[in-house]
Amino acid sequence: MDTPKTTCDVLVIGAGPGGGSAALHSARSGLDVIMIEDHSEIGTPVHCGECISEVAIKNLELIIPDSVVSRPVDGIRVLFPDGTAKKLSEPGYVLEKHLFEQWLAEEAVSEGAKVHLSHKLTGMEKTFSDGQFSGWICEGKGEQFPIQAKVVIDASGVGGVCSKLLKLNPRPKVIAGMQYEMLEVPTDGYLDFYIWPNYAAKGYLWMIPKSNGRANVGLVTEDKKGAVKSLDRFIEEHGFKDLEIRNPPWRKEGVKVRGFGGTIPISGPHEVTHTDGLMLVGDAAGFTSPLFEG
Numbered sequence: 001m002d003t004p005k006t007t008c009d010v011l012v013i014g015a016g017p018g019g020g021s022a023a024l025h026s027a028r029s030g031l032d033v034i035m036i037e038d039h040s041e042i043g044t045p046v047h048c049g050e051c052i053s054e055v056a057i058k059n060l061e062l063i064i065p066d067s068v069v070s071r072p073v074d075g076i077r078v079l080f081p082d083g084t085a086k087k088l089s090e091p092g093y094v095l096e097k098h099l100f101e102q103w104l105a106e107e108a109v110s111e112g113a114k115v116h117l118s119h120k121l122t123g124m125e126k127t128f129s130d131g132q133f134s135g136w137i138c139e140g141k142g143e144q145f146p147i148q149a150k151v152v153i154d155a156s157g158v159g160g161v162c163s164k165l166l167k168l169n170p171r172p173k174v175i176a177g178m179q180y181e182m183l184e185v186p187t188d189g190y191l192d193f194y195i196w197p198n199y200a201a202k203g204y205l206w207m208i209p210k211s212n213g214r215a216n217v218g219l220v221t222e223d224k225k226g227a228v229k230s231l232d233r234f235i236e237e238h239g240f241k242d243l244e245i246r247n248p249p250w251r252k253e254g255v256k257v258r259g260f261g262g263t264i265p266i267s268g269p270h271e272v273t274h275t276d277g278l279m280l281v282g283d284a285a286g287f288t289s290p291l292f293e294g
């Protein structure tokens, strides 16, 4: 690999919630931090139901501003096909998650971290000094490369770039998640989770209320190909039928209205989550729904 153009103590790969949090905490500890993000903008496209519990916010040592919160919620209600339901009260928030991730990155920057967008890690090799491991030289697309870092934190999401490049872990098993933003959805301030296998095989459906009557209505299912059809059928057959679907606020105007989603790792934590100068966090480590307390 080439000689480094940029050096740092900690290189964070990916500016999602895992990366933003890692960059913020590393910078708060006085380390010289660089966070790179493949996309040209942080936080979009959103691939999340956008819920976060009060406990998770406390654990992350964050004081989130009102501007990133869509609305507070009182807990979750689990609904079963026989019509029964169970309410679990625990305060939390539904975020405008793209704004939350942008704010996290800004917080990291205010603590001294540097953020480079449109920078993609494509290769990494260990470096040694006097026969001792001294860090990683990282290659990629973006003007800051090659980057020499004492520690790399892989927060690249379910794709897990470092696991792939270093052959650390096998690809995780994933399920598909898919949702629509809907309008004028009735709510009493609880998140509704439907354990209805007829629509979501080995998964569940949800109605996550947001501000001004908006809601994320979606599902996770093992049936990746059938996810959209199953969600459409659920909407058609269960009280959401006449409600309007629209694009989420982060999507550009004029784009055809459609849902949004992604995949979720379900194999559990990866076997290797750390090695010399390398730490995997969030989805890259197989830690499912870190925001939502797993």
Ligand SMILES: Cc1cc2nc3c(=O)[nH]c(=O)nc-3n(C[C@H](O)[C@H](O)[C@H](O)COP(=O)(O)OP(=O)(O)OC[C@H]3O[C@@H](n4cnc5c(N)ncnc54)[C@H](O)[C@@H]3O)c2cc1C
Residues within 6 Å of the ligand: 013, 014, 015, 016, 017, 018, 019, 020, 036, 037, 038, 039, 043, 047, 048, 049, 050, 051, 052, 119, 120, 121, 122, 155, 156, 157, 158, 159, 161, 176, 177, 178, 179, 218, 260, 261, 262, 263, 264, 281, 282, 283, 284, 287, 288, 289, 290, 291, 292, 293
């Ligand atoms: C439909 C759906 C609903 C969900 N709902 C919730 C929920 O309500 N609450 C909750 O807590 N969790 C939820 N989750 C899970 C949650 O979205 C993820 O666990 C969370 O986003 C993982 O954060 P992360 O920072 O690990 O990875 P990501 O958010 O995936 O961020 C990874 C970042 O790394 C970047 N990247 C990838 N490769 C590279 C590279 N080579 N170089 C540079 N950058 C790179 C990506 O562009 C991305 O920005 C949901 C998931 C789905 C799919």
